[in-house]
Amino acid sequence: MFDAIVVGSGITGGWAAFKGAAILIGSVQPEPRPEVVTVLVMVAASILYIGVSGYVLRLARQTDSPLVYAEAIHLRTHVYITLGLAAGLGLSRVGLAAGWSGADHIDALVAVVLGAYLIGIGVKIVRPGFRQLMDTALPEEDVARIAALLEEFRDDFVEVHGIRTRGAGTDRHVDIHLVVQGDRSVQSAHDLAHHIERRLRDSMPGVRLLVHVEPALGRAWQDYLA
Helix, strand or coil: CHHHHHHHHHHHHHHHHHHHHHHHCCCCCCCCCCCHHHHHHHHHHHHHHHHHHHHHHHHHHHHCCHHHHHHHHHHHHHHHHHHHHHHHHHHHHHHHHHCCCCHHHHHHHHHHHHHHHHHHHHHHHHHHHHHHHCCCCCCHHHHHHHHHHHHCCHHHCCEEEEEEEEEECCEEEEEEEEEECCCCCHHHHHHHHHHHHHHHHHHCCCEEEEEEEEECCHHHHHHHHC
């Protein structure tokens, strides 16, 4: 489905731009026949798409799913495309009635603009899915949230280092090296690690935390005692 949305947007946008450009350069003769009822139906459809696309977009943000996001953007494109077409047809009708020069080319110009827009939407849809397939690091704002959360436990450990993050599909993975007091029991360190993991999971759903517990030794332990 994801591929179908992207390919469909690209092909539709390319075809619309091609046909519109053909009319603008004169290789195809325009035959605009805009009807008032057509324009009204398009406006009504746009209002419906606004509500549906807004709901799906909120769902995409909640689930962090590239597929749901692709469908949300796909639905949102219908709003702009339908309104654009309605505007183009409406202007064509007014222009033809008023005898404007080039009025029969207005809808072709709108088609070129909307075609370019559709191609851009295809690229926009592909980017987040491509990043997830590539297993890239989490965004800086997520890393900052993780660092701020760890600071809540600052009095319970010596230091944290070796923080690594990556996204895999809708999951987010975080690895940390948790350095605890050298005289701390294994059970106590284990409980602290689980406490941090639960806090992170509650704050950032979908995050999987792997904690490597290490005892503070040598200079790190001396600095902590000082």
